[in-house]
Amino acid sequence: MASGHSTYTPSNGLTRWLDARLPILRFANDNLLSFPTPKNLNYAYTFGAILFYCLVVQIVTGIVLAMHFVPNSALAFNSVEYIMRDVNYGWLLRYIHMNGASFFFIAVYVHIFRGLYYGSYKDPREVLWILGVLIFLVMMATAFLGYTLPWSQMSLWGANVITNLLGALLGTDFTQWLWGGYSVDNPTLQRFFSLHYLLPFVILGISVLHVWALHHVGNNNPTGIDPKGPQDTVPLMPYYTAKYYFVIALFTIAFAAVVFYAPNLFGHVDHYVEADPLKTPAHIAPEWYLGAFYAMLRAMDFNILFLDSKLLGVLTMLGAIAILFIVPWLDTSKVRSARYRPVYWWCFWIFVVNYAILSWAGLQPAGSVLLQTGVDADGAATGFNITHLSQIGTAYYFAFFIIIMPLLGLFETPRALPESIAKAVLAKKGGAAGAPAGAAAAPESRV
Amino acid sequence: MRKIVLASALALAAAAMPGAMPGALAASTAAHPEAIDWSFNGVFGTFDRNQLKRGFQVYKEVCASCHGLHLIAYRNLKDPGGPEFTEAEAKALAAEVEIPILDEAGQPATRKGTLADRFPYQSQPDQKATLKSAYGLMPPDLSLIAKAREGGADYIHALLTGYDHEVPEGVTVPEGGNYNPYFPGGIIAMPKPMSDDQVEYAEAGVPRTVEQYSRDVSAFLMWAAEPKMEARKRIGFGAILFLGILTGLLFLSYRRVWRNVDH
Structure with missing residues (x-):
């Protein structure tokens, strides 16, 4: 799996025997x-390790x-409260899991933006990038399914x-098949629970492929040169x-600060109101990590030719994800690192x-006016709003x-690239010319 | 230059974070509740036991005639981190209520409440029907209300003390409605629930005012919504202290491992 030849030498008879039959220790070593x-x-x-x-977690x-949750539309909401109140440390498990989703997305966004900054998707890492986008997509699906399980108003x-x-996009036959009925109801909750349990293992599987692809081609690095x-x-x-x-422990401090001292920071208050099919909430908002996609969906408030605004919105939202798959072929620059x-x-930092x-815009009511320029016939404020x-x-x-x-890639003149990673490192150290050439390689010999 | 732009970009993103929380613009239709200096605020904040006991009394004597609290059982009244009534007191409070049952002949009957019983209001269908016809909808259960409304305990306090505001010009209060600027939309079906001297506190020196009743019952409802808050903060302090030391040691080991490598 790893590029280059293996450095593993079995140390005794048992490991030699195993190595000839299932080279799992060689695999782990390499x-x-x-x-x-x-x-x-x-x-x-x-952030790959953090992810x-x-x-x-x-x-x-x-x-x-x-083990404690009941995936039934009549019982789910109260079973979550049962976990919060009567299961030993249930509140801790639930707050970790609930905020874990947010921290998972914080980490994945840093990871993706890092890939965009250092050009980690470029030849030969296209498949590595595509597998990563696939994981991101399944993560969003998993998070959405989990969001529905407490069977709150927001769910x-x-x-x-x-x-x-x-x-x-796919018609009412599709939605009825998806719901298992004529509305979002108990059959929907039960299948969403089943899929919410399944998809993390799909993520795990794709992650293994992601790491395999990474270890086949090797890491990119901040210089972008091999x-x-x-x-x-x-x-x-x-x-x-x-x-x-070290970084995982540091990350856990931030995670723990939210879990223990602001556990509902990322949540919406309607998550604590039991689902009521007869009462639409005043404002339906996604979790923050899907806000950008929701904003792009709602941005399409106009029709183009035969496409009405709703279909256009869905296509825009799906397109925003789909376009990530072809990023390796959209970027024409041969230089990887920004x-x-x-x-x-x-352009990158403006993108961030x-x-x-x-x-942020995805979480606000669509019509909220940001810069008022006038009032309409009913006296409501008009002007530059969230949709604009x-x-x-x-x-x-x-x-x-x-x-x-x-x-x-065609018009930009890149800066001069360093000759090698080692030279770039030395240059950054202020030209520490006194360092012997072999010093960098020396630690390896002690391993 | 790059560092400055980068830093300002990060600062922008950080500044956007609190605003990115849901409801930043959504709550614009209601007046902003006053922030109360609750005993349970902050990293080391705990509930005031006497306040929770008084709040329970206000709930029992005022709110409970219309609002349920179905996630709380009488045993919770003696749990650590709550009002911490003694077991005998909690048993006596439970015994005050009649729990509807079916007797051996299958006829409706009642028995005395026990510690295992939840607050019984939700199980009385006739009372539900009366309320529904009076208000057009069920008064909400209060078990989670302090987490189910923007502003939490501050909001409940502001709402309960917010009935005496003058109706502004241009606002018409419909039949069966009441003006309260803290309620989204300004018109609430619930009439002013309390008046001064309504609840007779046994505790000496505690004012018998709507202001005090509102504070006490808001604190009580915060506990009802988040009964494990004290355990959460206590364990969190130890967890973060431990993680801080661990992180420091891991940082030192990281530095030591890399000490001979230019990177």
Whole structure:
């Protein structure tokens, strides 16, 4: 699996015997211990490990919660409160799981933006990137399904909104098949629970492929140039494993601060009102991590030719995800890292701020006026509103991929690339010319 | 230059975070509730036992005639982190209520409540019907109300003390409605629920005012919505202290592992 030849030598008779039959120890050694990793990876590169940690936390807490949760529309809401009140440490499990989803998405957004910044999707990492986008997609589905399980007002009406969107694209026969009836009801809850339990393991499976692809081609790094030899890399163990332990602990502090001191920070109050099919909430909002997609959906308040605004919105939202799959072929620049791309650097950071604005806009009531310019016949404020803001944001989101990425590679003059990772590191250290050439490679010999 | 732009981008994103929380713009139709300095605010905040006991009395004597509290059982009244009535007191409070049952002949009857019983209001269908015809809808159960409304306990306090505002010009209060600026839309079906001296506190020196009743019952409802809050904060403090030390040690080990590598 790992590129390059194996460094594993069985140490005794038993491991030699096993190695000839199932080289699992060789596999672990080559991928988890000796795997050569560029020595200049910064903290942005630790989020892959943090994401594995998040997945494990969600699966472990989720399995225990499923022992107490009742997936029935009459009982689900109270069973969540039973967990919060009567199950030993149930409140802790539930708050970890609930906020774990938010922290999972914080980590995945840093991970994805890091990939966009350093050009980690470019040749030869296209498949690695595509598998990552696939994981992101399944994560969104899993989070949405989990959101419906407490059977609160937000659960029920959120499920209504999302399934009806799919209906706009695929027809009412599809939605009825999905619901298992004529509305979001008990059969829907039961199948959503089943799928919510299944999908994390699908994520786990794709993650294995993702890491396989990573270890086949090797890590990208902040310079975007390939390691040229052992002077550019360190073995994963103990160098990056030590770093991962540290960042995971740091991440857990932030996670714990929210779980213990602001557990409902990311949630909506209607999540504590039991589902009522006869009472539509005043304002249906997605979780923050899906806000940008929801904003792009609602930005389409006009028709184009035969496409009405609803269908257009769904296509825009799905397109916003779909476009990520072809990013490796949209970016025409041969230079990977934004460090050496002065114009792309600006476009990238505008993209990040734009995404944050879209995420915020998706949580606000659609018509909310931000800059009032007048009043309409009924006396309500008119002017620049959330929908207008979302339209600008949506335009930039797509322009970044469709216009900026292809054209920039043709017109941008990149900065000079360093000769190697080791040279770049030394240059960053202020030209520490006194360091002996072999110093960087030396630690490896002690492993 | 890059560092400055990067820092300002991150600062922007951080500034957007609190605003990104749901309801930032949504709550614009109602007056903003006053922030009360609750005993349970902050990292070390705990419930005031006497306040919870008084709040329970207000709930029992005022709110319970219309509002259920079905997630709370009498045994919860003696749980640590709550009002912490003694077991005998909690048993006596439970015994005050009649729980509807069917007797051996299958006829409706009642028995005395026990610690295992939940607050009984929800199980009385005739009372539900009366309320529904009076108000057009069921008064909401209060078990989770402090977490189910923007503003939480502040909101409940503001709502309960918010009935004496003058109706602004241009607002018409319909039949059966009451003006309350803290309620979204401004018109609430619930009439002013309390007046001064209505609840006779046994505790000396506690004012018998709507203001005090509202504070006490809001605190009680916060506990009802989040009965494990004290355990959560206590365990959280230890957990974060532990994680802080662990993180420090892991950072030192990380630095030590990398000490001879230029990176």
